[in-house]
Amino acid sequence: MDSINLEVLKSCEEWISDGRPCELVTVIRTWGSSPRPEGAMLAICDDGCVVGSVSGGCIEDDLIDRVRREGITRTRPEIVTYGITADEAHRFGLPCGGTIQLAIEPLSNDSRVTELLQRLSKNELVARRLYLSSGAVTLGPATTGMSMQVSETAMTTIHGPRWRLLIVGAGQLSRFLAQIAIGMDYHVTVCDPREEYREGWQVAGVEVIHAMPDDLAIEMKLDSHSAVIALTHDPKLDDLVLMEALRSDAFYVGAIGSRVNNAKRRERLKLFDVSDAQLSKLHGPIGVYIGSKTPAEVAISILAEMTAVKNGVPLLDEARIENAKTAQRQRPSIDLCEGAP
Template identity: 35%
Template sequence: MTIHTGDYLLDHAKAWSRDGLGVALATVVQTWGSSPCPTGSQMVINAKAGFEGSVSGGCIEASVVSESLEALKSGAFEIAEYGVSKEMSFAAGLSCGGSVRVMLEVLDDALLAALSGPRPAVRIVDMRDGKWTVVRGEAAMGRLPADGDMIARAAKVLSTGRACIAEGCEGGDCFYQPLLAPYRMLVVGAVRIAQILAPMAAEVGFHVTVIDPRRAFSTDARFPETDMVREWPDKAVAKLGLDAQTALVALTHDAKPDDMALGLAVRSDAFYVGALGSKRTHASRVARLREAGYTEAEIGRIHAPVGLDIGARTPGEIAVSILAQVIAARNGRA
């Protein structure tokens, strides 16, 4: 399964490292049965027992933190196994009945730099001793030697976006971890819905940029942790670009800026295009776009009224419905 966590775990790790704290990385490398977090799920843990992320949804995090603290003290690499049995308590096992293997390693400067490097890439880890290499294209960099077969397998892993275990590493098992560029969400209109949507989208792995030339709307106080572009949408979207990992959501409810952005989006590779407005508003929008020369297929790409039909009325509810629809599109369900 492709994991969409964005860069927030690395951001926390970097901040802790700057503060002089040791940091450990915990990664789910294998699951059996019912497990709340799929292969590739991660946590970062600092030397004061602070942590971010999840490897089980809450069942084993306390144990993972405890073992990570030991790993930070010893510098040791470890594969820990957690499961459920009659003898195991909820504090140390998966209450859902599954089992999971978690890789624990010290997140030192070299590994942090490798994970923060250009993407896409694949990290290959020898599960016997923790040696790793990062493959970008045909090049590999790290202490683990990578032969042609390993590089070819890394390319396959990258094409699926799914972490996995495979043979290699001189006869031992290797863990292949895809390092993907984050999905992006361009939100046109620094309105109340955008204030709620932006942080939620960031939590599920989107790098969010809000676009609005209106200075009264696009203030840092209203969007303290979101990238802002204070330009008209036609210029901003052209600069930022629209690719197959980008969603565009038009929320100004103003024909001029919304149409600017939508016109570019429907002729791009963006995986999702949505626009706020009632059915009547969208009918007027469709007429304008037809008159401007857009085809029925292009206009038909616009999700409008935007969001899943959950009866949303408030800005918060609308934001939830939008994010749900975007996630569905990202996962091939819309």
């Protein structure tokens, strides 16, 4: 599963290769409410076919209509603003009178899309700089702290996984976690020293490593853009990597297991001089309560919690698995016959 922006770039590459006129549309600024964030991209071909999204669909409709009526005629990048007036906001379906500014870039072989994709396939973080007056493009290395920049002369967009996820354990649940996380623009690494679990485990775009998880965590130099999820149920593997992850700057550290097992895990970690402050970073039982039962549902639950932490959104106590299950057990049962004649 590719991220949305990666799908956009791959479509651009295909159209350019086929000699078909196409444009890359990028959200560069928003005011008020907007359904898509800055940096969101859309590709549009000469027949009106689109991949990606820059709004809830209304602006896409206008872009498609213009291409079908006028064709793709731009020879240089252009900045276009939608939603300046209340009438336009209503016309384009922008919520709360929001305004969105787009960069529309005609593409060619000189746009360096193929080179960008090649570098992304190597998990590089790339800064793509577009010069607005000429349409010239340069590519260079980027760092995790960089963000999109727009000036009167150039637009620099950041491509590649700025977030990393280390999954410990090559099981069925880790497969769903990895697939969804890749679509969320994470660089995913799965670590499992157990050969019987690694054999046959494969997800496109995910590196599977045979190593002790704690050694790998040290080697990765976990930072504030890193997350670690331990899924093996084996203390010899999970506890060791959790020790290293909790002592790092990783923004999210979680481990699967029941409340009882997590309580025991915390006591074990204390024996290895993991402080109370460090233990407070550990998420377990992992995930938010959505009544999940299947591996795919559990993966969604875990990634929902991880996303909330990443975005600085505090979870209500009722959403945490431990509290939700306790409340559910304490909730009085309903007599279905009550009130019946």
